[in-house]
Amino acid sequence: MSAIPMERPVLGDDEAAALTGLAARVRELAEATVLTGAGAAEAAAVADEIAALTARLTAERRGAPPFVTPGERRMDRQIANPVSGPLNPFAPPIGLDVTSDGVVRGEFTLGAVYEGPPSYVHGGVSAMVLDQALGMAAAATGTPGMTATLETRYRRPTPLGVPLKVEAKASRVEGRKVYASGTISAPDGRVTVEATAMFIMPQRFVTSEY
Numbered sequence: 001m002s003a004i005p006m007e008r009p010v011l012g013d014d015e016a017a018a019l020t021g022l023a024a025r026v027r028e029l030a031e032a033t034v035l036t037g038a039g040a041a042e043a044a045a046v047a048d049e050i051a052a053l054t055a056r057l058t059a060e061r062r063g064a065p066p067f068v069t070p071g072e073r074r075m076d077r078q079i080a081n082p083v084s085g086p087l088n089p090f091a092p093p094i095g096l097d098v099t100s101d102g103v104v105r106g107e108f109t110l111g112a113v114y115e116g117p118p119s120y121v122h123g124g125v126s127a128m129v130l131d132q133a134l135g136m137a138a139a140a141t142g143t144p145g146m147t148a149t150l151e152t153r154y155r156r157p158t159p160l161g162v163p164l165k166v167e168a169k170a171s172r173v174e175g176r177k178v179y180a181s182g183t184i185s186a187p188d189g190r191v192t193v194e195a196t197a198m199f200i201m202p203q204r205f206v207t208s209e210y
């Protein structure tokens with residue numbers, strides 16, 4: 001049971017492009033917010049202006065994030081995904097490609113809003129990125145599933161503000177279970193985080209068209 005309904009409006013190209021542009025500006029706003037030295041009075045004034053903008057957007061409010069018509073991959077319809085979704089200001093967003101042999105790859109840079117230990121990426125953010133990449137690798141086998149287990153091993157701190165790579169691949173499928181592994185690596189090629197995961201296609205989805 002979720003408070004957000006399953007049914008989704010599907011955006012046309014123009015609206016998806018406009019909302020993607022809006023999300024990009026909000027992403028910049030989030031970074032500007034954590035880095036600004038504007039001072040108390042200016043910060044309060046900007047907060048009032050942003051509240052007015054939020055009210056404008058909320059005037060026409062959907063009950064759930066919209067989808068787009070997917071291309072080749074059904075998983076691409078979730079344009080508001082918090083890792084890869086260009087419509088989601090919380091997402092970096094990370095473009096994740098799936099090769100014909102099922103390897104998921106992406107390059108990305110994480111800024112100050114994702115900081116955990118000073119100057120390094122928050123471990124939960126790394127886990128989220130890996131969950132998405134490994135989940136897509138699992139889905140590429142033809143058996144998409146929910147994360148049942150996700151184990152992360154943080155080998156070295158992951159630096160902010162430099163180009164990182166994520167890579168993932170499924171290793172085996174056992175009925176409704178898919179096992180996958182992957183890494184995040186730093187610009188020097190050294191792995192900073194390793195992950196293994198198991199995804200399970202819920203029984204209720206086995207006969208559905210998902």
Ligand SMILES: CCCCCCCC/C=C\CCCCCCCC(=O)SCCNC(=O)CCNC(=O)[C@H](O)C(C)(C)COP(=O)(O)OP(=O)(O)OC[C@H]1O[C@@H](n2cnc3c(N)ncnc32)[C@H](O)[C@@H]1OP(=O)(O)O
Nearest residue numbers: 075131132135136139144145146147148200202203205210
């Ligand atoms: C059609 C697919 C629909 C999914 C769509 C996903 C989108 C894919 C598309 C695009 C990829 C994008 C990538 C996304 C990446 C991010 C994904 C997430 O963040 S998912 C959110 C976090 N995960 C949860 O919230 C799960 C919560 N848990 C559950 O819903 C259930 O527990 C679930 C589905 C994991 C299993 O439920 P059961 O009812 O289907 O499974 P039972 O029949 O009880 O068990 C089957 C077997 O699995 C084992 N099992 C079940 N849960 C386990 C667990 N957590 N750990 C280990 N084993 C487990 C059981 O022991 C059993 O094993 P034995 O067959 O008897 O050997």
